Amino acid sequence: MQQSFFEWLQNTPIGVAVGETWFPWVESTHVLFTAVVAGTILTVDARLLGMGLRKLRVTYIAQRILPLTWIAFAGAALTGTLMFMANATSYIHNKPFLAKMVLLLLLGLNMLYFHLLTYRSVEQWDNGRPAAPARAAGFISTVLWLAVIACGRWIGFV
Amino acid sequence: MGLSYTDTETGNHYMDMHRFGDWLAATGPSQAIQSSTWAIPTIQSVHILALALVFTTALLLSLRFAGLGLTAEPLGELATRSARRIWLLLVVLAATGALLITAEPGRTITNPVFYAKMSMLAVVIVLTLWLTHSARRVERPTAAQLVVAAVALLLWIGIIFAGRFIAYVESY
Numbered sequence: 001m002q003q004s005f006f007e008w009l010q011n012t013p014i015g016v017a018v019g020e021t022w023f024p025w026v027e028s029t030h031v032l033f034t035a036v037v038a039g040t041i042l043t044v045d046a047r048l049l050g051m052g053l054r055k056l057r058v059t060y061i062a063q064r065i066l067p068l069t070w071i072a073f074a075g076a077a078l079t080g081t082l083m084f085m086a087n088a089t090s091y092i093h094n095k096p097f098l099a100k101m102v103l104l105l106l107l108g109l110n111m112l113y114f115h116l117l118t119y120r121s122v123e124q125w126d127n128g129r130p131a132a133p134a135r136a137a138g139f140i141s142t143v144l145w146l147a148v149i150a151c152g153r154w155i156g157f158v
Numbered sequence: 159m160g161l162s163y164t165d166t167e168t169g170n171h172y173m174d175m176h177r178f179g180d181w182l183a184a185t186g187p188s189q190a191i192q193s194s195t196w197a198i199p200t201i202q203s204v205h206i207l208a209l210a211l212v213f214t215t216a217l218l219l220s221l222r223f224a225g226l227g228l229t230a231e232p233l234g235e236l237a238t239r240s241a242r243r244i245w246l247l248l249v250v251l252a253a254t255g256a257l258l259i260t261a262e263p264g265r266t267i268t269n270p271v272f273y274a275k276m277s278m279l280a281v282v283i284v285l286t287l288w289l290t291h292s293a294r295r296v297e298r299p300t301a302a303q304l305v306v307a308a309v310a311l312l313l314w315i316g317i318i319f320a321g322r323f324i325a326y327v328e329s330y
Binding site for chain 1 (some may be wrong): 199202203207209211218315318321322
């Protein structure tokens, strides 16, 4: 049953069109959006870790940079879905792909914990060195994003 | 085996990229990377990470000329910081790129898309040099800087697309 859903997905007009014609374009666009997602988040993480943009407040950086992250994430998710549709039946058995999805889930949890709990006390560390939980969130995010990039590249090698 | 050949009609000497590629692919370093199952994807992952950082730096620099992004940071400071980061990341990109060419010369040095990518890179370097130098002399971005910033950003997007299309376009 499960297999037939992915077969159906792959045989939809969109799945077929991406697979036969548009894959390189969709993939390049995915690289472009992913670069912005990872690049902007690593920039914010660097500030949380006290490794960059130290003169600017954490809330200011978040307010100015994270909207770009979300726009790019929407683009990356859309293009990623299109690529998945083109080869759904093989991606569901592709270990780097599955690992990447798990890593993205963990990144979402890390982000939720940071924004809902850690960020509440941001006024206390907005200007200076971020509190330990904020530094931990930045570190976890950095490590996981590096792993996401590596998994993304490895999908094409297995 | 020579790496160049002479055109019998004109007498001109040419570097034969196919011969050069065959020679490079047979060298020790190339063989070492080729025989590893993880070397190429690892080098590519570092290349993509550096690309993500360089593109984001270029994006935030270009946005600043449009009065967007990190406007609380003075233009000159942002330009100096961005330039330093871009040059450092380009060194990483050139080093990983050189390793990837060494590993698979046939994929790149006879590929027209690779030369399109290098041409766009050359232009983007000149534009970035001008942008970051001229930004130190003004407090507010000029119209010329905004236009050049937009062109540079489009070239970076072209470079990303060309990088991926190297894998899809046939070498000659």
